[in-house]
Amino acid sequence: MLQVKQAKQIQGTVRVPGDKSISHRAVMFGALAEGTTEISGFLPGADCLSTISCFQRMGVEIQQDGDRVTVKGNGWFGLQEPTEKLDVGNSGTTIRLISGILSTQPFHTVLEGDESIAKRPMRRVVGPLREMGAKIDGRRNGEFTPLAIRGGELTGITYQSPVASAQIKSAILLAGLQAKGTTTVVEPTVSRDHTERMLRAFGIEIVQEGNSVSVQGGQSLKGRSIVVPGDISSAAFLIVAVMMVPNSKLTIENVGINPTRTGIIDVVKAMGGQIELTNQRIVNEEPIADIVVTHSELTGTVIEGDLIPRLIDEIPVIAVLATQAKGQTIIRDAEELKVKETDRIATVVSQLSKFGATVTPTDDGMIIEGSAQLTAAEIDSMGDHRIGMAMAIAGLAAPGETVIHNSEAINVSFPGFAQLLEQISQ
Missing domain, CATH: 3.65.10.10 (Enolpyruvate transferase domain)
Structure with missing residues (x-):
């Protein structure tokens, strides 16, 4: 009270x-990168701690001390299949972005969260990831959590997003980094672009034209220092x-x-x-x-x-x-x-x-x-x-x-x- x-x-x-959005992404991208990522100014709030927990359960070594975080990246395909469900807590950013990442992984994962997450729409992310070839299921045909994801080989798509959403855009672009060919997201108006900016900082090539953003598959991230x-x-x-x-x-x-x-x-x-x-x-x-x-x-x-x-x-x-x-x-x-x-x-x-x-x-x-x-x-x-x-x-x-x-x-x-x-x- x-x-x-x-x-x-x-x-x-x-x-x-x-910044919550940047803190989430710094941990995620650091976990997927080759080498160590040092983060300062990290937000030690419940949502961002959920992101750390999820990647730790997939074998990534992450040390957090207040607003300083060290992530020893395993590389994109260095994640391990978790032995239990991944709990995202109250974090919509965690569950939607990690869905794009897990869609590329050669293993099975189940994502769940709190009562609020259980009511939030997931098909807006599940739909385009399925179009790319991901196998995802959940309550009401993937509309709600828990989500079960079996990753694998994906193919790039051009997706016309019905809403301007950084979470939708980011999930698709992250999946696209390991998909065959080019992945493009077109939005009605430009949403937050923290993903695009930080991916560039990690060495990824991105093409932006107006309301569209594209990535080529097969790119890898390099660990670096991030100031939030x-x-x-x-x-x-x-x-x-x-x-x-x-x-x-x-x-x-x-x-x-x-x-x-x-x-x-x-x-x-x-x-x-x-x-x-x-x-x-x-x-x-x-x-x-x-x-x-x-x-x-x-x-x-x-x-x-x-x-x-x-x-x-x-x-x-x-x-x-x-x-x-x-x-x-x-x-x-x-x-x-x-x-x-x-x-x-x-x-x-x-x-x-x-x-x-x-x-x-x-x-x-x-x-x-x-x-x-x-x-x-x-x-x-x-x-x-x-x-x-x-x-x-x-x-x-x-x-x-x-x-x-x-x-x-x-x-x-x-x-x-x-x-x-x-x-x-x-």
Whole structure:
């Protein structure tokens, strides 16, 4: 249980935990590479620890000490058949990306996870992997876990993805690295490209043209050092906190500003928020900067179209922010929210309404009325880390004490969140 009191001011210079997406990939690619991979800035959250556990069970030597990880790669075909099921916990990234990798392996594996994973759609990945020749089965013909995968020889395909999803794209590209011929994924709009950037850092040749990305089969990865920047999805909660609490200013150091992830910055600027990027640089193909945020008066906006894939994980906290902007904020084209850890449209509406906010759900998003007078509330994260944190940020602007039940879910992506909030709040 997390208790949050109204804040009078947010001040300081802080760092957020390492990027979850990059941490997952650094471990996976390091395990498949030839040689040793040294990772610094790793996110020691529950999801990323699930990825480490899965590869350890396949014979990969991985040592983790806080945010430093050493992976002694076995090469692509050095993985061993696990003697038990691989448990991905709550991690959708782990199960979807590892499905692509296991589809190339000459052995049998069963993947399972927690109750949330058991409800999340898997056929969006299983379908194209089957087209490549993978033998995959699961509940409802592979729609849900557990998934049973017997890998083998694959053939490259051109896949027109119905949704912009980095997890779908990455699973297919990883399978394509050991498939015959060329594998191409075409998306309606470009999703997160951490896989493409990091594969290049590991020595893989990738061709990108517009919304399509291609890899040639038969390529191998070389171990290397990886520096993981701070996660902009975690920084988003602090950005919103500053915008919610008057007389606030905060510097968030060493944050990844990959353009496929910076939708939160674009939205805050469109609403009139003051955000400055300083000390910009490139590390391991990823752009990084310090983010300086100053409290500003905001106006409602419309969030839709190509912007949605660039901020899909930040929508719960953006909805919180919209309650304090002048006028109405409309979120459209965000059907993907329904298949996250919870149905985040329904969950945001139900929990934010407890604060006295007016939020109307739609088929593909929500409508938030601004200038709301929030009051402290008793909230349930529903086991969803981003819901728990978003509602804690709402509590900073609500007189009284807000209580977040099932707050342990926050450790999935932001260990130390409560302590950091206390540190910067006055």
